[in-house]
Amino acid sequence: MSESYLSTLIERQAGKYGVRAALKYRDYKQGVWIPVSWNQFAGKVKKVARALVALGVEVQENVGVFSQNMPECLYTDFGAFKSRIVTIPLYATSSESQVHYIVENASIRYLFVGEQYQYDVAYRVQQLCKTLKRIIIFSPDVMRAAEDTHSIYYDDFLQLGEANELQAEVDRRTGAAVSTDLANILYTSGTTGESKGVMLHHSCYEAAFQAHNKVLLTLTDQDVVMNFLPFTHVFERAWSYYCLTKGCLLCINLYPQDIQMTIKEIRPTAMCSVPRFWEKVYAGVHEKINEASGLKKSLMLDALKTGREHNIDYLMNGKTPPPMLHLKYKFYEKTIYSVLKKTIGIERGNFFPTAGAAVSKQIEEFVHSVGVNMVVGYGLTETTATVSLGWMDDFRTGSVGRLIPGLELKFGEDGEILLRGETVTKGYYKKEALTSKVISEDGWFHTGDAGYMKDGFLYLTDRIKDLFKTSNGKYIAPQAIETKLVVDRYIDQVSIIADQRKFVSALIVPEYKQVEKYAQDHHIAYADRADLLKKPEIIALFQMRIDTLQQEFAHYEQIKKFTLLPEPFSLEKGELTNTLKIKRPVLMKNYANEINKMYEE
Template identity: 30%
Template sequence: CDFAISAAGATVVPIYQTNSPSECEWVAGNSEAVAVICEDAAQLAKILEVRDRLPHLRALVVMDPEGDTGEAIPLDDLRERGRGIEPARLEERWSAVGPDDPFTFIYTSGTTGPPKGCVLTHGNYRSVLDMCEGIGVLESGEVIYLYLPLAHSYALLIQLLTFDLGSTLAYFGGDTRQIVPELGEVKPTYLPSVPRVFEKIYTLAEPSIKEQMGEEKFRQMVQLGVKVRDLQVHGQEVPPELRQPFDQLDDQVFKNVRAIFGGRVRQAVTGAAPIAQDILEFFYACGVPVLEGYGMTETATVATYSTVEDHRFGTVGRALPGVECRIADDGELLIRGANIFSGYHRDAEKSFGAIEDGWLHTGDLATIDPDGYVSITGRKKDIIITAGGKNITPALIENDLKQSRWISQAVMHGDRRPYPVVLITLDPDEAAALAAEAAVEEADLATLSKDPRVRDVIAAVVAKVNAGYAQVEQVKKFAILDHDLSQETGELTPTLKVKRNVVNDKYSDIFDSLYA
């Protein structure tokens, strides 16, 4: 439906399946949508609940025939109507679309407030497609496994690239427990996803490998793998003293990790949130290059990119051809290019604040090295300034904590407080293993979160992470929540980023108790 709407010269406004009725109302109302297409009866019910408050809404369409309650037009009926339209009429409308016409309004996830509708033009996305195709991000004939919310700009770009190049797209089936089996079935060559997918696979693979060979040999294994892969990527000969141990590790370890991804991944790409460098190096050593890029909805998805041949771990790559990046006096990353959005729908004030003299103010703190590689160091609004005046970037410690197989989410708190503290959630998928590790009989999260033996296990993780930071940056106290954060409870965005303001407000009593 998306591309049919665009071809007809109209504007697509995606809504996440996980959005509540009130969130659907905000997006449909702010965008002044005249029609809403719903997947099934459950999604239709959300719109029906708020329809009286959507004065511009003229039509409802439901895709699933079983969702037809008589209050919406079945998609099959709409198709039937379309067959009566003269092809010349569609050609006329399609030909009238120009590069400056709106292609889509994509509403941001709203980690710090109500979602803002980013107005992206046909020209914005055409420029990004040309940039990506120019450096070979995707190639014709690729097989792509798409585990991304389809309302996200990242998913839109991947779909456009796939269709533009004539590749094959396999969509995630909807059950996160089936991701690994689906990867085995699809055998993708290109895998775009969010960090949480790669983190979860890493936490599944890493403990058993370390158990077999020990911490030091694991570290040496990754170092050797990275060294050999670098030589191979740049067409250099691998000396025998490296080749023999590498081949042995490849047979015993690396090929098994590749098999988790289907065995054919040429490149995997992660973005939308930070990911630990250790994870990237591990997968690269195994022959599954997971590389970082950077962008945001306001840049039509992407602004910097890494390739297998041109990457530097710890960075998000270099600016795409035609994109300029520079650092403002306060450390903020500024971006300029044909991919920059035209503003926020019906919000001139925020649009003016976001774009000044053609430069997009990203809100992210960054550095650019002499070779042009960009490193994201934090989020301006997320920086914690303790009562003692120390600036702390919470994402760094949070990310290190999440490398533990036991921890699902970690949220640091401490702005204008005497010291940093962290709210931790346990990984539901590891509950049984954690119970065994701590010698606890009950394996439910509520019981585990309160058990002192589990707390000792988590305290050891916190202590290990703390050892890598200056004393003023270290976590002084932590609390374990009795459930995980989720989209359904409004604590995570659809790309699984923490809504920091929501968590700080919702669990303020817990944070306060850590300073008592």
């Protein structure tokens, strides 16, 4: 494809599907889901393309989209592509300094914002920024500042696109659009240092679509897809664009915290998510099992055991399950598994892509055991998401699947994964030195992830730069330990401390509800949460659970001391990235006292 595929995608699909629903979004005032047809979608895209031209946005100029997931994000993206304009998404939770940095770095003149928080932040940034000319507001409920005479609402912006004489310029631009045009710049929040803008050209997306067409064979225009992760995240963005190429119905979840309600309202057939979603499901199911007794409890436990034998021990290893095991599995499929899926809202499930962090083997085995097609993959912003994935009948627990077609892989020093192919970024925006550091002259991108191949499946071992070296010279992979611990129902978040220390310690955020319930069941009196977490019985409970979970690790890798924290790690305190990964340098600073205390003689 030499012309730009995304610039005409929505128009082509409207020609094919017409009045059929392309999108759905939840109207919170009425509590109903509103459909948007392909024709309406294409009409909005056309108006956006014209309105951007009316504002004087030039070919390949950057515009920003600072919003949670809304249909307007997609109208703006595809309208921009139609007029050869680059969109830069910003996380809805971004701080003022993050927004300021991106707006200045990318010379953004026009910034689209979602709701009140984003508008307030953008308006404050505008006072400090030389470049930001105008804010365009998606939600009509946003209250503008009294002195703000420049910002306009999205409906007024679309009015600018009513003029027919603008169409000739839009057509000229669409006709000239090529796959070497820049589509997006995605600023990665990063667990260290300032964010960097990953440039993704139209050719990156086109190569990704072609590769996925060879692998995701069951995704069709009959699929109902829930958009749960932020569109700003490359995983959700590339996946959503791909779903639109297949004619799927996209159901846009506005607030991430509402997913347990909205998933039951939509009952999607597919949804991409991070392991955290499945960890919560796992914890919920095991809580139910622990509360049950007698026959009910033994049936639930046997159902998990049967599913594991049938789907993991036999099917995953290419073996046919014995007839009796198969009959038993079918019985549980009609009873326990179907009830479980219905409770979550995924009983119509086709498949569920999962990536963004390490998936613990325990979680993966559990999800497959109950007959949910979890597709575990690995990808980066720099590779337009997917590098590898394990397909439904071709996966290995613990691996991140097989490499997608069209991508080359080799291993560098320390087992570092190096990649080359059309989906790989051409580099970081305005950061030539960094680009040449991570992409070699012959096109190999250094991922910073270590791994190995076995029987055609890729396995990750850890982030190379995340490897800790103890003062005894031993290397520790913190993520391996954290992934193991976070499946425990008493543990919500964990961060391993080991770098330049004489032993491994941990900061642990407990699952407070479970700990409080334990205290109640064991008649442990306490004044408040901080007091509860200091009780010897609670410390002993955690010690016992940690000792059990870390048995497989070498002695020097095991946690010797830990601190239970009364407050969770948070975005507000800068302890998490926008994709909820832990920022270790910030934790080291924020919890310096607690950490030092663990190493006192």
